[in-house]
Amino acid sequence: MGETRDTLESEFGVRSVGTAVVDEREIPVVFAxxxxxIVAALVLASSRNWRVLPIGSGTKxxxxxxxEKPKFAISLRGFSGVTSYERGDGTITARxxxxxxxxxxxxxxxxxxLTPDVSMAKHATLGGTIASGxxxxxxxxxxxxxxxVLGVRVALGDGTVVKSGGRLVKNVTGFDxxxxxxxxxxxxxxxxxxxxxxxxxxxxxxxxETAYFGRDSALSAARAIIASALRPVxxxxxxxxxxxWSLVVGLAGRRDVLAVEVEHALRLVGDATxxxxxxxxxxxxxxxxxxxxxxxxxxxxSSVLPxxxxxxxxxxxxxxxxxxxxxTAVHVAIDAAVIVDVACSILAAGASVEIANVPVATxxxxxxxxxxxxxxxxxxxxxKFALDPAQRFVTARPPEVVRRG
Amino acid sequence: xxxxxxxxxxxxxxxxxxxxxxxRRATYESDGLAHVRRVPxxxxxxxxxxxTALSLRFLAAWKVPIVPRGAGTGLSGGATPVDGGVLLSTxxxxxxxxxxxxxxxxxxQAGVVNVDLTHSCAQHGLFYAPDPSSQKACTxxxxxxxxxGGPHCFKYGSTTQHVLGLVFVTAAGDIVDLxxxxxxxxxxxxxxxxxxxxxxxxxxxxxxxxxxxxPPVVETLLAIFTSLDAACDSVTDVIAARLxxxxxxxxxxxxxxxxEASVLAAGYPTDARAVLLVExxxxxxxxxxxxxxxxxxxxxxxxxxVRRARAADERARLWAGRKxxxxxxxxxxxxxxxxxxxxxxxxxxxxxxxxxxxxxxRGLRIANVFHAGDGNLHPxxxxxxxxxxxxxxxxxxxxxxxxxxxxxxxxxxGEHGVGLEKIEGMEQLFTHEDLAAMCRVREAFDPEKRMNPxxxxxxxxxxxxxxxxxxx
Numbered sequence: 001m002g003e004t005r006d007t008l009e010s011e012f013g014v015r016s017v018g019t020a021v022v023d024e025r026e027i028p029v030v031f032a033x034x035x036x037x038i039v040a041a042l043v044l045a046s047s048r049n050w051r052v053l054p055i056g057s058g059t060k061x062x063x064x065x066x067x068e069k070p071k072f073a074i075s076l077r078g079f080s081g082v083t084s085y086e087r088g089d090g091t092i093t094a095r096x097x098x099x100x101x102x103x104x105x106x107x108x109x110x111x112x113x114l115t116p117d118v119s120m121a122k123h124a125t126l127g128g129t130i131a132s133g134x135x136x137x138x139x140x141x142x143x144x145x146x147x148x149v150l151g152v153r154v155a156l157g158d159g160t161v162v163k164s165g166g167r168l169v170k171n172v173t174g175f176d177x178x179x180x181x182x183x184x185x186x187x188x189x190x191x192x193x194x195x196x197x198x199x200x201x202x203x204x205x206x207x208x209e210t211a212y213f214g215r216d217s218a219l220s221a222a223r224a225i226i227a228s229a230l231r232p233v234x235x236x237x238x239x240x241x242x243x244x245w246s247l248v249v250g251l252a253g254r255r256d257v258l259a260v261e262v263e264h265a266l267r268l269v270g271d272a273t274x275x276x277x278x279x280x281x282x283x284x285x286x287x288x289x290x291x292x293x294x295x296x297x298x299x300x301x302s303s304v305l306p307x308x309x310x311x312x313x314x315x316x317x318x319x320x321x322x323x324x325x326x327x328t329a330v331h332v333a334i335d336a337a338v339i340v341d342v343a344c345s346i347l348a349a350g351a352s353v354e355i356a357n358v359p360v361a362t363x364x365x366x367x368x369x370x371x372x373x374x375x376x377x378x379x380x381x382x383x384k385f386a387l388d389p390a391q392r393f394v395t396a397r398p399p400e401v402v403r404r405g
Numbered sequence: 406x407x408x409x410x411x412x413x414x415x416x417x418x419x420x421x422x423x424x425x426x427x428x429r430r431a432t433y434e435s436d437g438l439a440h441v442r443r444v445p446x447x448x449x450x451x452x453x454x455x456x457t458a459l460s461l462r463f464l465a466a467w468k469v470p471i472v473p474r475g476a477g478t479g480l481s482g483g484a485t486p487v488d489g490g491v492l493l494s495t496x497x498x499x500x501x502x503x504x505x506x507x508x509x510x511x512x513x514q515a516g517v518v519n520v521d522l523t524h525s526c527a528q529h530g531l532f533y534a535p536d537p538s539s540q541k542a543c544t545x546x547x548x549x550x551x552x553x554g555g556p557h558c559f560k561y562g563s564t565t566q567h568v569l570g571l572v573f574v575t576a577a578g579d580i581v582d583l584x585x586x587x588x589x590x591x592x593x594x595x596x597x598x599x600x601x602x603x604x605x606x607x608x609x610x611x612x613x614x615x616x617x618x619x620p621p622v623v624e625t626l627l628a629i630f631t632s633l634d635a636a637c638d639s640v641t642d643v644i645a646a647r648l649x650x651x652x653x654x655x656x657x658x659x660x661x662x663x664x665e666a667s668v669l670a671a672g673y674p675t676d677a678r679a680v681l682l683v684e685x686x687x688x689x690x691x692x693x694x695x696x697x698x699x700x701x702x703x704x705x706x707x708x709x710x711v712r713r714a715r716a717a718d719e720r721a722r723l724w725a726g727r728k729x730x731x732x733x734x735x736x737x738x739x740x741x742x743x744x745x746x747x748x749x750x751x752x753x754x755x756x757x758x759x760x761x762x763x764x765x766x767r768g769l770r771i772a773n774v775f776h777a778g779d780g781n782l783h784p785x786x787x788x789x790x791x792x793x794x795x796x797x798x799x800x801x802x803x804x805x806x807x808x809x810x811x812x813x814x815x816x817x818x819g820e821h822g823v824g825l826e827k828i829e830g831m832e833q834l835f836t837h838e839d840l841a842a843m844c845r846v847r848e849a850f851d852p853e854k855r856m857n858p859x860x861x862x863x864x865x866x867x868x869x870x871x872x873x874x875x876x877x
Contacts, residue, residue, distance in 0.1 A: 088645040088751040089780075111647055133589070144589065146597060147566045162842045163835070166816050168747050170563065170779040172552040172601050173817040173827075173834060174861070175843045179565070179597030183590060200647030229621045229688045253691070260690040299588035301508040328588065352589040369592050375581045380593045382849035387842065 004028050004050070004071050011044055012037065020058060020073045023066040023360045029055070033078040035161070038190055041074050042159040042392065051394050052157075054190040056097065056128025059120050063132065063356040064185060065396035066363050074190065076127050082106055083193060084167065091150060091167050093195040096127025103196075112198035115142040119288045127191040133183025134297075137250075137284060140226075140326040141233045145182065148197040152178040154189035157392025167195040180383065187395040188387045202252030205233075207280040208265055208272040210247045215309075218245040219325060224268040225249055226326040230261055236287050238322040241313065247272075250284055287322055293333040294358045296343055300351035302328045311345040340366045347371060367399035406446040406489075410467055414449055414491075417459045422497065424448035433474065433492050438482035438826050439740050440790045445472065445492035452497045453514070454572050454580055454610040461608070462578025464491060470858050471576060473604040475516065475547025478539040480743045481824025483551065483603050487859040493608055495546045501525045502611065510569055510586045512613045515546025522614070531616035534561035537820070538728040546609045552601030554820035556727065559778035560651035560686070561617065563820065565600040570613030573599060573606070576851040586613045598846065603822050604857035606850040620651075620686035624696055625720045628681040628708040629674055633657050633761075633773070636679040637754035639706040640777040643683075644750050646702065648695050652684040653778030654727055655757075660734070660772040660785075664726045667733035671726025672719075674710070681708070681777070682727055730774045731785065737770055738787035742799050744806050748815035750780040756813055760784045763805040767798040781819035782810070807833070823861045831863045 005028040008017045012030050016037075020029040032038045045052045050071035055061065057077050080097040087110035094103055100114070101121035107114040116136030118124050130152070135144040142148070151165025164177035181188060212218040218237040225235050233252045239245035247269060251261050266272055275283045298308060305328055312319055312332060320333040334342060336358040343366050347353045353368055369377060384395065415423050424430055425447060434442040446469075451457040464471060470490030477484050486492050495516035503512040506529045513522055519540040523532045536555035537543055543553070549571070554563045561567070569586035583596055590596060599606055630636045636655050643653065656664070661673045661680060673680050683699055685692045703711055714720035726733075734741050748756045757773060764771035764786055775783040784806060788799045807817060807830050817827045817834055831840060844862055847854065 086749060086751065088641065089749045090644065133594075135589075143562070143566065146590075146594065147562060156842070160838050162839045164839070164842075166834075167814065168749065168780065168816055168819075170554060170558070170747050170776070170781050170819045171816045172554075172563065172820055172822060174823065174831065174839075175605075175846055176552075176565065176598060176601055177842060177846060179594050179600075180846070182597070183594055188593075200649055231687065231691075254694050257688070257691045257694045261688070264688075301505075301510070301586050301588065303505075303507050350585060352587060352591045372591050373582050375575075375579050376583055376595055377592070379575075379581060379595055379849065383593055383598075383846065386845040386849040 007044070007048070008072060011040065020055065020061070020075070022053060022061055022070065022073065025069060027070055027072055029073040029075050031075045031078050035079070035192055038074060038076065038079065038155055038192065039159040039161070042155055042157060042190070045071070045392055046158050046390065049390070052392055053394050054127070054131070054186040056125030057123040059123050060128060060132045060134070064354050064363070065366070065368065065399065066360045067394045068397050070394045076190070077125060085110065086167070087112065090169060090198040091195055092198055093167055093193060094126050095193050096125060096191045098126045100124045100126065100129055107198050108201055111201045113201045114196065114198055115148055116145045126194055130182050130191055130194055131184060131186050137287060138233050140235060140324065141231055142199060146179060149178050149182050150195040150197055152181055152191055153193040154181060154191050156189050157388045157390050161192065165195070169197050187384060187393050189393065204255045204258050205250065205252040205276065205280045206258060206262055207275040207283040208249045208251070208262065208269060209275065209283055210269045210272040212245045212247065215239065215245045218247045219323065221247050221269045222325045225265060228264065228268060230265060234284060234324070235326050236322055236324050238287060238320070240320045241317050248283055248287060250280070294336040294339060295356050296332045296334050296339055296346070296353065297329065297356070298346050298351040298353045299327060299329045300349065304328070304349050304351060307349045308346050308351065311342055311349070315342045315345070336362055364397065364400040407467070410464070410469065411447055413463050414447065414460055417463060418449060418451050418456050422450045422452060422456065424450070433477070433494070434485070436474070436477045436482060436484040437480040437743065438485065438824065440796055441482050441485055441487070441825055443486050443489065445486040446489050447491045448494055449491050450494045450497045454574065457493070457574045457608055457610050458578045458580045461574050461576060465577050468853065468855065470855050471608070472857050473550065473608045475544035475550070476518070476542045478543040479547060479551060479824065480745065480821045481818065481826040483822050483824035483857070483860055485825060487825060495544060495610070498610060504529065506531065508586065509616045510613055511616055512584060512611060513545055514611055515544060515549070515609045517545050519543050519545060519548060526616050530619050532619055533567065533614055534558070534617050535564045535567055538731060540728070545612050545614065549600050549609045549612055550602065550604045551820065551822040554776065554779070554781065556652040556654050556776060559653060559776065560649070565597065567615045568596055568600050568612060569615055571596050571599060571609055572611035573609045575607045576853060576856045581607070584611055584613050601822070603824060603861045605847050605861055607856060622689050622692045623684065623686050623720065624692050625714040625723055626683040626696065626699070627673070627712045627714070627723060628683060628703045629677045629710040629712070630679045630681065630706070630708055631677070632707070633679040633757060634754045635706045635708070636681045637757050637777065639681060639703050639708065641751055641753055642702045642706070643699055644778065646698065648698055650683050650695060650699060650778065651686045652682065654682040655773065655775055655777040656680050656682070656727065656730065657773040659770070660730050660774040663733040663736055663772060664730055666736055667729070669726050669729035669733055671722045673726060682723060727774070734772060734785060734787055737772070738789055740788050740790045742786040742788060742803065743821070744782070744784045744786070744803055745818045745821035746782050746806060746810040746815055747819035748780045748782060748810050748813050750778070752813050753777060753780060756810060756815070757782060759809045760806045763809065764802045767802050769798055769802055776819070779819060825860060828861065828863050831861070
């Protein structure tokens with residue numbers, strides 16, 4: 001690490017080089033503040049044949065499989081700012097280090113809503129959000145993040161800058177390379193800038209919260225909301241076995257419409273506590289309390305939910321669960337000792353699964369691509385080689401199959 | 406083409422799966438981009454994924470170009486076999502394999518016609534949202550290749566937002582089965598990169614699509630204007646006001662007259678300069694609230710009459726007129742050049758006017774019918790391809806329209822694809838490095854570049870530029 005750090009400090013200055021902990025190992029990190037910095041770091045890496053990990057603020061470094069060890073990381077947190085906000089057209093383009101909270105605030109000031117509504121938005125960067133491919137709590141109404149990335153500018157491993165897509169809400173020109181980049185976890189390129197589609201900002205937001213003695217009752221009420229004509233932003237059931245379960249329904253829209261929708265929702269869920277204004281935000285944010293704990297996140301088609309819950313009940317009966325029955329997704333705070341067994345069972349049921357904030361050894365034992373067909377895995381390998389022929393960017397380590405004896 | 410190729414294919418797909426007769430092959434010489442034609446050497450019509458894979462594996466040994474084709478309704482020449490070879494039609498893959506009501510998805514063969522899919526799930530209160538104007542003929546596989554749109558994509562998004570899974574076959578004959586509906590991709594988003602790849606990455610044989618619930622209330626307005634500018638400004642203001650209709654479609658006077666003179670007459674007023682079709686969906690109160698504000702904006706921009714469809718059949722007639730507009734234009738001239746470009750929605754008026762001027766100054770007959778809500782323009786030029794001079798003027802106007810839209814921050818295509826038509830424009834919009842990256846993506850799927858050669862990417866091989874920059 002010493003020699004690498006010395007080289008980086010010599011190239012970028014002592015104050016631009018720090019330390020990041022990636023998969024329980026310390027590596028040097030270059031804090032880039034310009035596109036020139038990022039390209040220079042990649043050119044340097046190419047000249048030394050060093051492997052690199054692009055990061056934002058580092059909020060998701062403990063998510064997913066551990067990576068092969070990079071020689072250094074490039075943080076884009078200091079490479080921020082909006083390059084274009086088209087209020088009337090409903091699009092925003094910003095540098096990758098911009099935080100989601102900052103972008104959301106700018107969009108809000110112009111009467112637009114920025115999706116995804118991610119956790120830790122004050123720290124999570126635009127580039128990191130796209131690279132992780134994770135959607136937000138508002139997914140039920142607005143859809144997954146990959147649907148709203150209109151285009152990207154990225155730096156390839158040799159420092160070449162390329163773009164895909166554009167800044168328009170509708171555009172089918174060329175291959176959607178930005179779809180490949182979204183969710184690629186920094187394994188293909190460094191996201192420099194991205195354009196997102198915005199939505200009309202709801203005039204008013206209301207959250208209804210209801211407590212139930214059993215999970216099934218809460219889920220039944222949630223399903224009634226989802227099957228209705230309402231367009232909630234979020235429907236979540238949270239709790240753990242042996243405690244009361246909570247149903248949170250987030251509604252948003254024009255004031256006159258919302259008044260009628262709240263009445264409709266109350267008929268479906270029974271008595272509920274109503275929150276609006278800042279309080280409604282607090283109730284929604286409470287659904288994120290799993291952040292930082294050992295967590296398992298999974299998405300799947302709705303018919304799989306019963307078997308997912310049965311698995312969790314069987315292997316981790318005390319786990320705290322947030323269920324999004326409309327999406328369909330679960331986020332589970334779970335004992336790290338059983339997380340891999342639960343993850344494998346859910347994966348086998350047909351879900352996409354990610355585990356986070358558990359020791360590297362635990363994450364090493366889980367292969368989220370286990371059930372992906374061999375031809376598809378082969379194509380993924382070929383795409384990696386196509387866009388990153390020198391293997392400049394680190395990828396997930398091959399899984400170490402140590403589970404189940 | 407070597408006779409042994411036809412013999413080998415016939416052994417795999419049978420007599421009914423292979424077209425060799427020149428007259429029958431000639432029907433596959435082009436898609437909707439009628440002025441570029443070439444008859445394929447063979448037309449292959451496999452019945453399923455297995456036959457497709459076996460055929461492509463066989464053809465890989467002969468190094469033959471493969472051109473996938475759905476119904477041939479495309480408008481950018483994407484299904485035209487410019488380099489000859491085998492045209493692979495999905496016409497015999499027409500089965501709806503599964504409709505899963507609980508999970509709201511359907512799994513279909515690639516040759517299923519778009520509207521047939523919606524009909525097959527209507528009894529469950531579900532529908533397939535992307536609705537291209539050609540939806541009575543175009544196929545789901547073709548929609549996947551082009552990432553097709555349609556009027557209601559303003560609310561629901563283009564095809565890519567509705568594809569949950571795919572089975573596709575690569576040029577080498579490998580089957581990539583991603584048919585299990587995935588809420589999120591595991592690993593790199595192969596489905597995402599495949600949708601809209603215009604047949605360059607493989608042939609989709611099965612598609613798993615999202616179904617959405619039929620809205621409880623639908624209202625359709627027809628706003629009538631004395632000026633096309635005012636109709637465009639209304640749309641810009643509706644979007645800026647952050648209202649949420651599900652479709653915003655403009656038809657100009659030439660389009661109205663063509664439709665009203667046809668069997669698709671929808672009751673559009675023939676003395677109007679433009680009409681705006683507005684549709685709102687949702688709960689009763691939601692629709693009423695949106696329409697109230699939309700009507701205020703329409704009135705502010707001088708809509709002198711706003712008619713509300715009183716019943717489902719009246720609404721269906723209004724939409725039949727809109728979706729049949731291209732067909733109706735057949736009354737004006739034997740050929741139609743349907744231009745497709747997207748522009749920022751804040752600049753609709755300016756660019757509709759500029760694109761119209763570009764045609765009129767060349768003495769061309771233009772009719773505008775377009776997805777105004779998405780900024781997706783379709784200046785349609787009626788012409789006769791037998792008139793070489795007129796054809797040259799049409800293509801020249803098309804180039805100018807493309808330049809105008811790009812200069813305004815627009816893009817080449819919103820839903821028809823690049824195909825042959827816009828291939829030269831790719832170098833206007835993308836750098837050499839951008840295109841090289843796309844070329845490398847292509848090579849990951851098809852190292853020999855035999856899938857749909859000559860389309861989308863203006864390179865025959867990486868770093869080898871094939872086309873020249875459009876002058877101007």
